[in-house]
Amino acid sequence: MAFMGTMLRVNLTDGTIKKDPTPIELAKKYVGGRGLATRLLMNEVDPTIDALSPDNKLIFATGPLSNTNAPTGGRYMVITKGPLTGGIASSNSGGEWGAYLKKAGYDLVILEGKSPKPVYLSVMEDDVQIKDAAHVWGKRVPETTDTLIAESGQKKAKVSCIGPAGENLVMFASIMNEKHRAAGRTGVGAVMGSKNLKAIVVHGNKKSPIPDPNAFRDLVKGKIATIKANGITGEGLPKLGTKVLDNIINENGMYPSRNFQDVMYDGTSHMSGEALVEKGYLKRNSGCYMCPIACARNVELPNGRKGEGPEYETGWAFGPLLGFHDLNVICDANFLCNDLGLDTISAGVTIACAMEMYEKGYIKKEELDNGPELTFGNSEALPYYLYKMAYREGIGDKLAQGSFRFATGYGCPEFSMTCKKQELPAYDPRGVQGMGMSYAVGNRGGDHVRSYLIAPEILGSPEKLDPQAVEGKMQWLFIFQNLTAVIDSSGLCLFTSFALGADDYADMLNAATGFDLTTAQWLEAGERIWNMERNFNLLAGIGPETDTLPRRFFDEPAQRGPNKGKVHRLPEMLPEYYQLRGWNADGTMPQAKLEALGIE
Amino acid sequence: MTVKFFATLKLKLGVASVEVDAEPGLSVGQAIKRAEQSTGRSFWSDIFDKQGKTFPGGMVLLDGANIAHQNGVDTPVGDAETISVFPPAGGG
Numbered sequence: 068m069a070f071m072g073t074m075l076r077v078n079l080t081d082g083t084i085k086k087d088p089t090p091i092e093l094a095k096k097y098v099g100g101r102g103l104a105t106r107l108l109m110n111e112v113d114p115t116i117d118a119l120s121p122d123n124k125l126i127f128a129t130g131p132l133s134n135t136n137a138p139t140g141g142r143y144m145v146i147t148k149g150p151l152t153g154g155i156a157s158s159n160s161g162g163e164w165g166a167y168l169k170k171a172g173y174d175l176v177i178l179e180g181k182s183p184k185p186v187y188l189s190v191m192e193d194d195v196q197i198k199d200a201a202h203v204w205g206k207r208v209p210e211t212t213d214t215l216i217a218e219s220g221q222k223k224a225k226v227s228c229i230g231p232a233g234e235n236l237v238m239f240a241s242i243m244n245e246k247h248r249a250a251g252r253t254g255v256g257a258v259m260g261s262k263n264l265k266a267i268v269v270h271g272n273k274k275s276p277i278p279d280p281n282a283f284r285d286l287v288k289g290k291i292a293t294i295k296a297n298g299i300t301g302e303g304l305p306k307l308g309t310k311v312l313d314n315i316i317n318e319n320g321m322y323p324s325r326n327f328q329d330v331m332y333d334g335t336s337h338m339s340g341e342a343l344v345e346k347g348y349l350k351r352n353s354g355c356y357m358c359p360i361a362c363a364r365n366v367e368l369p370n371g372r373k374g375e376g377p378e379y380e381t382g383w384a385f386g387p388l389l390g391f392h393d394l395n396v397i398c399d400a401n402f403l404c405n406d407l408g409l410d411t412i413s414a415g416v417t418i419a420c421a422m423e424m425y426e427k428g429y430i431k432k433e434e435l436d437n438g439p440e441l442t443f444g445n446s447e448a449l450p451y452y453l454y455k456m457a458y459r460e461g462i463g464d465k466l467a468q469g470s471f472r473f474a475t476g477y478g479c480p481e482f483s484m485t486c487k488k489q490e491l492p493a494y495d496p497r498g499v500q501g502m503g504m505s506y507a508v509g510n511r512g513g514d515h516v517r518s519y520l521i522a523p524e525i526l527g528s529p530e531k532l533d534p535q536a537v538e539g540k541m542q543w544l545f546i547f548q549n550l551t552a553v554i555d556s557s558g559l560c561l562f563t564s565f566a567l568g569a570d571d572y573a574d575m576l577n578a579a580t581g582f583d584l585t586t587a588q589w590l591e592a593g594e595r596i597w598n599m600e601r602n603f604n605l606l607a608g609i610g611p612e613t614d615t616l617p618r619r620f621f622d623e624p625a626q627r628g629p630n631k632g633k634v635h636r637l638p639e640m641l642p643e644y645y646q647l648r649g650w651n652a653d654g655t656m657p658q659a660k661l662e663a664l665g666i667e
Numbered sequence: 668m669t670v671k672f673f674a675t676l677k678l679k680l681g682v683a684s685v686e687v688d689a690e691p692g693l694s695v696g697q698a699i700k701r702a703e704q705s706t707g708r709s710f711w712s713d714i715f716d717k718q719g720k721t722f723p724g725g726m727v728l729l730d731g732a733n734i735a736h737q738n739g740v741d742t743p744v745g746d747a748e749t750i751s752v753f754p755p756a757g758g759g
Binding site: 297298299300302303304306307308309310311312314315318319320336340341344345362378379380515516519521522525526527528529530531533561562565628629630 | 671673674675677678683721722723724725726728730731732733735736751753754755756757758759
């Protein structure tokens with residue numbers, strides 16, 4: 068049945084810890100992980116509350132395939148109401164922490180209320196305690212991690228924690244596990260900080276119960292072979308990691324630079340994934356729990372600094388987006404964000420927004436407190452303002468709210484490259500119509516991993532679509548959103564989907580859980596999850612008027628490259644998307660749709 | 668014209684690009700064959716299947732436009748200046 072059968076409910080206000088049965092009957096409808104946790108959040112939290120109030124709940128959730136030998140079965144998700152968008156927040160991380168929560172015996176942890184003082188949660192199988200965290204409050208992620216592992220007495224204990232950014236309620240603070248892995252997006256770290264919860268330490272040796280372990284093992288072997296035989300997951304990602312995309316996306320004319328004012332960057336080859344190898348900075352690759360892909364980059368810089376990354380999005384947000392391409396600066400800024408617990412995409416896009424505003428005269432020099440000028444190409448500014456954001460010092464206090472609130476405060480929200488107030492990732496919508504729609508209608512705001520249409524539109528996987536075509540794209544978006552909800556909720560990594568299809572996930576989920584659902588039924592579960600998240604947002608006051616992109620992508624055509632003259636064509640696609648979803652023409656959700664999907 | 672190599676292909680060949688002669692009517696496939704000769708290394712089968720179609724995750728761009736949406740390897744190079752060749756790769 069794959070579930071451990073128990074979930075923890077921790078009230079941080081009064082210090083009580085309960086062990087409740089995991090509502091496994093709901094897993095047939097919501098899979099687990101992201102889906103099941105969102106269902107529980109909907110049951111227990113009013114979507115209109117202040118995300119940083121004690122009324123909010125923070126759920127750490129694993130999927131049924133977490134802690135199995137299914138390929139990449141180590142992931143976990145953090146679900147809550149997010150401070151950045153004000154809607155559903157849901158962030159996903161790799162490493163080993165997710166598997167170890169289940170090894171400790173628990174499928175989920177629900178955190179309620181607010182501790183009167185800094186604490187951390189220790190989960191050592193049956194021994195679950197809330198412990199004082201005064202000695203690690205204020206510490207960065209690596210020191211916190213090392214200290215709490217030592218205290219646990221278990222060398223293999225895994226730590227998921229916040230850094231100073233989460234403590235200081237930076238609206239895009241991340242939650243970090245194993246020092247380098249991030250539940251990066253949607254500001255889940257700020258919610259953790261608002262509860263005075265520094266970390267969750269997990270350890271155990273329990274196995275997930277599988278109905279027929281031998282049959283499951285044989286099934287999984289076949290899926291791993293498929294992943295290894297695939298050119299992307301078997302060759303490209305292991306050799307060069309996600310950063311291989313720099314040149315791909317730039318050559319395709321959709322690599323945003325200078326806060327999306329341009330769609331290409333001339334210095335890309337100097338900071339690309341290939342450059343990371345050629346300059347000798349890349350030392351080795353490594354993988355998360357049970358991962359046959361192993362795309363993680365282990366880097367050592369000439370200055371001796373070591374760490375993981377940068378991933379594609381981070382390298383872009385800390386380089387070309389800001390108008391420079393110094394790999395040392397990019398890697399160091401990545402390390403700094405991991406230490407401080409900052410989401411690299413939102414941090415970079417927020418600084419890019421500030422740079423455009425500064426260059427156009429909206430921010431005065433005296434506001435910088437003698438700090439580096441916020442001009443594109445000034446790499447000195449990056450680490451300086453990252454630090455200022457994390458500690459909310461000077462103008463960093465405003466930047467810590469994210470680019471939308473920052474720019475709106477100066478009366479110029481048009482410079483914020485966000486959807487639903489979350490910063491956009493590294494694909495210019497003018498060059499890829501379907502991906503642009505994915506941003507516009509995404510439940511957690513501007514985001515690339517909830518329906519990665521770059522796969523078909525640019526990479527040709529599973530088949531090649533014309534990135535500028537609009538016909539038929541919404542059907543792809545619909546399927547990708549639903550399938551991704553299933554993959555996330557199962558506890559697997561989205562990268563497996565370059566090689567595996569919906570039937571493969573259905574096979575593994577059925578074999579692990581003992582359920583007997585068709586592929587269509589699993590995909591319907593994905594559709595149910597998507598609609599439930601949408602409903603949370605609608606109830607939170609995030610209406611269909613937010614299903615759009617920044618004006619720049621409609622009003623300012625791409626200036627060069629293969630997409631020269633192109634703008635995004637959202638108005639041609641949005642009505643079709645609403646229709647495919649079975650929603651009203653105005654984007655609201657009919658009660659009948661919720662009932663048809665069995666969403667209570 | 669310039670034929671540029673990326674990702675694992677660039678690392679394999681050890682060069683970022685080569686120049687090839689491109690007379691009127693030359694196809695993209697022919698230009699890539701000339702690039703193979705110029706580098707002295709065979710890489711056609713790293714990029715294309717037996718039908719001459721790029722593997723998923725691989726791509727060939729003619730001045731940034733994917734030949735998959737033109738006539739594939741038979742696409743004439745015309746007055747384009749650059750062919751970009753990518754073996755299977757991906758990320759996110």
